[in-house]
Amino acid sequence: MDPEKLRKAQQASRDAYLRKQALKREKAASAVLQEKISEIEAGVLPHSLAEIELLSKRAREVQAAGQLQITAQLRQELLEEDGALASHALDHGGDSSLPLNQVELMEQSSSVGYQEKSHNFVAMDESVVDERIKKHDFVEDKTEEQIKQQRTEAIQEQHRRLQEQRRSLPIYHSREALLEIIRKNTVVIIVGETGSGKTTQLLQCLYEENLCRTPPCLTEGDDGGGKGKEEKEGEEEEGASEEKRFICTQPRRIAAISVAERVAQEMNTRCGSIVGYKVRFDEKLGPTTRLLFVTxxxxxxxxVGDPELRTVSAIMVDEAHERSINTDILLGLLKDITRRNKQLKVIVASATINAEKFSCFFDGAPIFTIKGRTFPVDVSYLTEPMADYVSATAESVLLLHATKPLPGDILVFLPGQEDIENCAAAIREGIANSGGQLRPLMVLPIYASLPPREQRRIYEVPPPTTRKVVIATNIAETSITIDGVVYVVDCGLCKQNYYNYQSMVEELRVMPISQASAKQRTGRAGRTQKGECYRLYTAYTFRNELPQETVPEIQRSCMSSVVLQLKALGIDNLLQFEFIDAPSTASLERALDHLYLLGAIKPNGRLTLTGRRMAEFPLDPSMSKCILRGSALRCLRHISIAVAMLTLDSVFVVSRDPKERASMASARDVLFSAGNGDVMGYVRVMEEWMRAGPSMHEFCQSHSVNAKALLQARDVLDQILNTCERLGLDLPSGEEETSLSMENFTKALLAGFFMNVAKLNADRRTYLIVRPIDASVSRSGHKHNNYNALDAEETATAELHPSSYLFNSGLEKKDGKSNRNDSMISTAPTLRERPELVVFTQLRYTSKRYMMHVTAIPSVDWVLTTAPENYFTREELETKLRKRAHD
Known part of the structure; x- marks a missing residue:
């Protein structure tokens, strides 16, 4: 036996053991720390001393891992010096009862790494030694230069593979024809089938063609005379050297970020340099950014800053067929801009169903079709309607997994987060209860509020013996592409917001999808091979009950934010604005009245100074007004925290276990008990979390708080405060705003949401929304009767949402036991009974009409002094009980 081979085998086995232990340590690290480390590497600095402390802790862990390498090197030197010991092992055979991979060479120490034990060696024949060396890929020690060279070669190989993938995309074969039609036309409609590569490749094609430089131009009617030749050449040279940006818009922030990261990877650069993105409350871009992906x-x-897009060479509006409200407004603006800026190129990417409509809107713009790499897809329907779509979906997935061959991943479409999680749990339970008869299955959910690290897992390639199932909302119809999908399970439903402009109720409805969406979902199964789509509805339903197209969002959404943005862009006559599908005149008038009551516009419709400031915030107008009022009441930071928290989908972790839910509610009550409702409680959560410092993670665990959501809220808070500083709003020092005034805070909240005041009904359970819209003051200064939807008491009745802290307030004691509010000694007196007057920030209709994010109002005077003059009367606000007390 060659001693050198034996030494290599033993060292390779030790190295494999060390790598395995290092991997375990890496997996055990906090997900939040991992994400922040990635941000640091990308150039994003920590926001606070608390984060620096957490990252320092992580650095110490990395340093400890580094000690493992030192230990391994010392041990290798020891073995080289002690050759006699190896010879002794060869002569006497060692402990032949244990294979080498089971011999304990090291054991984990208390802090640094591993502590050596006695030298145990095993005699092996040469074939075993060769197998060990091959298995663990043993390599000799390398110099620093060799390591750098190897790393460079790996990066180059990865870049080479990415370029091969780019060349294999259908758009690559249409590149020259596409660029030619863009050169000849101001507006081009591109129909790109699934997998064509239009989203990731088009801006790269334009950039590589050097179309981002401003072409030399002559003024209209210039025949070459006038200015001297040298002066003209100088101007042309200066114009030619000025680089402009290419912009691609996406309807969702997930898509904008993921596409930007992919394009940066393909261009062998980091996101934030040549390629960047900008979404709500997050951005990575710089002065060198030329390819920008935005929502x-x-x-x-x-x-607002560049109304004619003079700094933009071309703009691509991607996924235009989804008809989001912002996309429709953007297309109307771009149509007007192209009349004034002839150099701007507009590319509208759409599915086939809407291509002709977009072409007509842009006065007959040419349509360019890119064929995708699609394969035929077999479509199956149910013979009769299903009763429970979540259970039916889970059963379909398990059946496909049991009967269909590998490879072949499954893509599932469900309406929302709760359905997705319930379905994922049912599938995992089915696999666990199969007794090992079913192969392993990677169950991966994808929805907007999922952390980015978890969202990226859907792109992972499963092991050869494992199938992947991705459970998604309608985001997977077009915005993201997942390789390897062969089977699609479509429940035929989606969630859509509908806003009733008369009752001001936003209803989140589970609705049937359109036929266009059904076809998009089916197409996801035929990207790499022949696919199969299982529609969990009947063929009759598809033909006769599903609409041809989805109702555009602009015709089912609140228009206040849109109208404010259009006003900020100088568009005063909304009725003459060119919409693809115009919203109703009544909804526009309702939005104007809303903005007038907030003080954002004058009676003639022009923006006020307050309105211009409100338009600077990427927020709902009501929230922007709260911030401006909070500055005047010296509670700007606290109200900004509240607004940041209100942008979140969920502050607390939700559990399906009743005992855990009760424990979580108790932990929440500890934080909320000192305030007058939900919103002030959110402020307390954020402040206590920031005070926790290095113990932030423990704070989130003990109070059942969503740590990822708080990090997101803190980023939102930073942008809000930066906007306040830019607007010159008075930011009080820490000493000036250490204590939170309940009165000032509630009044600041009422400034934006005075229309959302409700008083307790006689049943002591439901509330009557006190919104005298039928007698409110319009922009003309006169009272009107345009909105009579709330005249009927049943349409104005709402309940506290079960998630509200106030939901259990004032409940009667049962069986001699007090409810949890009575047991809280620090509970504010106004919360020991159900509040008679409240303000909410959101009204949501599901099975009932619920008030969300509710705050108790101790005094009617707070409302009367905050709302516009004559909007309320005392009699409208006071309940019968309060009237008797007042008398």
């Missing part, structure tokens, strides 16, 4: 909402904000 359509942020693009409207960009137009």
């Amino acid at each position: 359509d909402g942020m693009m409207l904000k960009e137009l």
Whole structure:
């Protein structure tokens, strides 16, 4: 036996053991720390000393892992010096009862790494030694230069593979024809089938063609005379050297970020340099950024600073067929801009169903079709309607997994987060109860509020013996593409917001999808091979009950934010604005009245100074008004925290276990008990979390708080405060705003949401929304009767949402036991009974009409002094009980 081979085998086995232990340590690290480390590497600095402390802790862990390498090197030197010991092992055979991979060479120490034990060696024949060396891929020690060279070669190989993938995309074969039609036309409609590569490749094609430089131009009617030749050449040279940006808009922030990261990877650069993104409350871009991916909402904000897009060479409006409200507004603005800026190129990417409509809207713009790499898809329907779509979906997935061959991943479409999590749990339970008869299954959910690290898992390639199932909302119809999908399970439903402009109720409805959406979902199964789509509804339902197209969002949404943005862009006559599908005149008038009552516009419709300031915030107008009023009442930071928290989907972790839910509610009550409702409780959560410092993670665990959501809220808070500083709002020092005034805070909240005041009904359970819209003051200064939807008491009745802290307030004691509010000694007196007057920030209709994010109002005078003059009367606000007390 060659001693050198034996030494290599033993060292390879030790190295494999160390790598395995290092991997375990890496997996055990906090997800939040991992994400922040990635941000640090990308150039994002920590926001606070608390984060620095957490990252320092992580650095110490990395340093400890580094000690493992030192230990391994010392041990290798020891073995080289002690050759006699190896010879002794060869002569006497060692402990032949144990294979080498079971011999304990090291054991974990208390802090640094591993402590050596006695030298145990095993005699092996040469074939075993060769197998060990091959298995663990043993390599000799390398110099620093060799390591750098190897790393460079790996990066180059990865870049080479990415370029091969780019060349294999259908758009690559249409590149020259596409660029030619863009050169010849101001507006081009691109129909790109699934997998064509239009989203990731089009801006790269334009950039690589050097179309981002401003072409030399002559003024209209210039025949070459006038200015001297040298002066003209100088101007042309200066114009030619000025680089402009290419912008791609996406309807969702997930898509904007993921596409930007992919394009940066393909261009062998980091996100934030040549390639960047800008979404609500998050951005990575710089002065060298030329390819920018943004949400359509942020693009409207960009137009405020550059209304004619003189710094943009071309703009691509992607996924235009989804008809989001911001996309429709953007297309109307771009149509007007192209009349004034002839150099701007507009590319509208759409599914086939809407291509002709977009072409007609842009006065007959040409349509360019890119064929995708699609394969035929077999479509199956149910013979009769299903009763429970979540259970039916889970059963379909398990059946496919049991009967269909590998490879072949499954893509599932469900309406929302709760359905997705319930379905994922049912599938995992089915796999666990199969007794090992079913192969392993990677169950991966994807929805907007999922942490980015978890969202990226859907792109992972499963092991050869494992199938992947991705459970998604309608985001997977077009915005993201998942390789390897062969089977699609479509429940035929989605969630859509509908806003009743008369009752001001936003209803989140589970609705049937359109036929266009059904076809998009089916197409996801035929990207890499022949696919199968299982529609969990009947063929009759598809043909006769599903609408041809989805109702555009602009015709089912609140228009207040849109009208404010259009006003900020100088568009005063909304009725003459060119919409693809115009909203109703009544909804526009309702939005104007809302903005007038907030003080954002004058009676003639022009923006006020308050309105211009409100338009600077990427927020709902009501929330922007709260911030401005909070500055005047010296509670700007606290109200800004409240607004940041209100932008979250969920502050607390939700559990399905009743005991855990009770424990979580108790932990929440500890934080909320000192205030007058939900919103002030959110402020307390954020402040206590920031005070926790290095113990932030423990704070979140003990109070059942969503740590990822708080990090997001803190980023939102930073942007709000930066906007306040830019607007010159008075930011009080820490000493001036250490204590939270309940009165000032509630009045600041009422400034934006005075229309959402409700008083307790006689049943002591429901509330009557006190919104005298039928007698409110319009922009003309006269009272009107345009909105009579709330005249009927049943349409104005709402209940506290079960998630509200106030939900259990004032409940009668049962069986001699007090409810949890009575047991809280620090509970504010107004919360020991159900509040008679409240203000809410959101009204949501599901099975009932619920008030969300509710705050108790101790005094009617707070409302009367905050709301516009004559909007309320004392009699409208006071309940019968309060009237008797007042008398």
